[in-house]
Amino acid sequence: MSREIKFSLLYRDMWQSSGKYVPKVEQLEKVAPAIIDMGCFDRVETNGGGFEQINLLFGENPNVANRRWTQPFNDAGIQTHMLERALNGIRMSPVPADVRKLMYKVKKLQGTDIARSFCGLNDPRNLENSIKFAKEGGMISQAALSLTISKVHTVEYYTKLANTLIEMGADEICVKDMAGIGRPAFIGKIIKNIKTKHPETIVQYHGHAGPGFSMASILEAARAGVDYVDVAMEPLSWGTGHADVLAVHGMLKDAGFKVKDINMKAYMEVRSMTQDFMNDFLGYWISSKNRQMNSLLIGSGLPGGMMGSLMADLDTNLKSVNKWLEKRNKPVLTQDDLLIKLFEEVEYIWPMLGYPPLVTPFSQYVKNLALMNVTQLIKGRERWSMIADNIWDMIIGKSGKLPGELAPEIIHLAETHGKQFYTGVPQDLYPDDLDHYRKEMKDNNWDFGQDDEELFELAMHPEQYRAYKSGKAKQDFEEELARKKEAKMKKDCKEVPAAVAGAYEPKSMIIDINGEKFNVGISYGDVAPAASTNGAAAPAAPAAAPAPAATGAVSEVVAPLEGKFMLTKDNTETALKVGDAVKEGDLICYIESMKTYNAIVSESAGTVTAILKANGDNVDEDDVLVQLG
Known part of the structure; x- marks a missing residue:
């Protein structure tokens, strides 16, 4: 009898590999029954990653969204799974152990069955608590191998890692080919080694389509013994996303594997609804380039999930440079x-940084550092002149052990910046912190929510949760959407040729006289365009009044890049205030850009006379942030 291979639909990652946002909860509830009716999915990826931060950015409660979205699959007996980042939980920065532990309890009670846990550095020390806490919370622990290609990332390396994670108690293994650059034979050998030593351990393959290896990789994974394959579907398959279930289904069936039949009527319903969601508003953040395969990704190794947001954000960086x-x-x-x-x-800096697998958050760190280097070099400045704190933490070992060795140039750079290398267990650097957030909830008279889920949300995403509670997040999103719509409308108008006076009038007509048809030309004579106040040139705006001359020596701290102005990055820091004395080199604030906090320091000494931006404000490059007297 042929061996069965089961499918998991990546309805979360489909969106986040294509653009910036995911559907709202009403849309997710609408599409769930049709996904179930397709009949071919044993698993659906429902949440995790950036899913809940996006809910908060919409002004949606992520806990309500997660319960309502997972419920239909729970009722249908389809397993749900989430993606989590080990030490970083479901955010971009490290999370205290007590907050991580609460996450699994909350997510299981909300309806999520499986925790797919990955460490961007493949450090087993970061995954050990994920495995332990997931099982304590009643979830299935699926530990992931973050796949990449380098001189240190060999078949033996990944085989040993899988053995270690299974010994730690992982119920399942995911071979997570987040950039789709894993060569098919390479993937097959890893899976075969795992299944040979651990035949009862379920193995799931996750790969992106972008570089072009995915179909061959899936076939090799199937032949090597994989149990589940992650798939997507139109209109969000291929490109920076994943292979389409129809193609994978046909290929595996032809190869002799047992696969469940697909209800094509339901497939078309899901396809149609997904397109409707794009047309509604989600398509404004999906670059047309994300719908294309791109073999250039083989060299850079950047993951599909990150490419989705990168292409959405690249326009901003391009505008700044230009x-x-x-x-x-x-x-x-x-x-x-x-x-x-x-x-x-x-490609140039990745080996110098010790070959961190290019997966969240380290793909963003490497990409952000590369982009900063590119923009600084364009502007005639030096490489490495701006490194965010999160990136430093990766370099000096606070996020875990790098797979490779740092280049001497990077070690010297760290030493000149006074950085101390860390070799201990990363979690030890981030002590329990739930009590701090409990106090904030009580002080604000906020509801802790069912199963402490609101407490968890504040502790996991403090800045985004506060903005959600205040209504600022929803307001900012609606303003961003309005700008996107306006920009599209202007672009569409430019693409339509301007109307010429008289152009709407017919130039000929057919006249029927007693059954005989005559084609008659029509002349209107010279038509002068009608005067229109609508087309009149607007009066010139009055010149701006010159700024009053400064009465004393004032220095300014300006934004070196676009992003959000943040006075602090977490609750361990004290925010700058007017009247504070600062020295040259003192930390002033942060610019949150491309999911990292970029520290802004003072280039001179003085006293803070004005803070010109509010916490969370969007800023452009060269905006004045703080004035010193």
């Missing part, structure tokens, strides 16, 4: 120009 170039009368860059420069810089 704004600087235009001011200096230099040739501007195209998006492709900047993308190629970025890919080349990633």
Whole structure:
């Protein structure tokens, strides 16, 4: 009898590999019954990763969304799974152990069956608590191997890692090919080694389509003994996403594997609804380039999930660079120009940084550092001149052990910045902190929620949760959406040829006289365009009044990049205030950009006379943030 291979639909990752956002809860509830009716899925990825932060950005309660979204699958007997980042939980920065522990309890009670846990550095010390806490919370622990290709990431390396994780108690293993750059034979050997030594351990394969290996990789994984394959479906398959279930189904069936039949009527319903969600608003953040395969990704190794948001954000970086170039009368860059420069810089710096697997958050760290280097070099500055705190933590070992060795240049750079290398257990650096957030909940008279889920949300995503509670998050999202719609409308108008006076009038007509048809030309004579106040040129705006002259010596701290102005990055820091004395090199604030906190320091000493931005405000490059007297 042929061996069965089961499918898992990545309805979360489908969206986040294509763009910036995921559907709202009403949309998810609408599509769930049709996904179930397709009849071919034994698992659905429902949450995890950035899912809950996106709920908060919408102004949605992520706990309510998760319960309502997972319920239909729970009722149908389809397992649900989430993605979590070990030490970083479901955010981009390390999480205290008590908050991590609460996460599994909350997610299981909300309806999530399986925790897929990965460490971006493949450090087993970071995954040990994930395995332990998931099982204590009643979840199935699926430990992931973050796959990449380098001189240190060999078949033997991943086989040993899988053995270690299974010995730690992992129920399942996911071979997570997050960039889709794993060569098919390489993947097959890893899975075969795991199944040979641990035949009862379930293995699931996750791979992205972008570089072009995915179909061959899935077939090799199937032949090697894989149990589940992650798939997507149109209109969000292929490109930076994943292989389409129809193609995978046909390939595996032809190869002699047993696969469940697909209800094509339901498939078309899900396909249609997904397109409707894109047309509604989600498509505003999906670049057309994300729908294309791109073998350039083989070299850079950047993951599909990150490419989705990268292409959505790249326009902002391009505008910043081109704004600087235009001011200096230099040739501007195209998006492709900047993308190629970025890919080349990633390839250059990745080995120097110790080959961290390019998966969240370390893919973002390497990409962000590469992009900072590119923009600084364009502006005539030095490489490595701006490194965010999160990136430093990766370099010096606070996030875990790097797979490879740091380049001497990077070690020297760390030493000149006074950084101390850390070799201990990363979790020890982040002590329990739930009591702090309990106090904040009580002080604000906020409801702790069912099973302490609101407490968990504040502790996991403090800044986003506060913005959600205040209503600022929803307001900011609606303003961003309005700008996207306006920009699209203007673009559409430019693509429509301007109307010419008289162009709407017929130039000929057919006249029927007693059954005989005559084609008659029509002339209207010279038509002068009608005067229109709507088309009149607007009066010139009055010149801006000059700023009053400064009465004393004032220095300014300006934003070196676009992002959100943040006075602190966590509750261990004290926010700057007017009247504070600062020295040269003192930390002033942060710019949160591309999911990292970039520290902004003072270039001079003085006293804070004004803080010109509010916490969470969007800022542009060269905006004045703080004034010193």
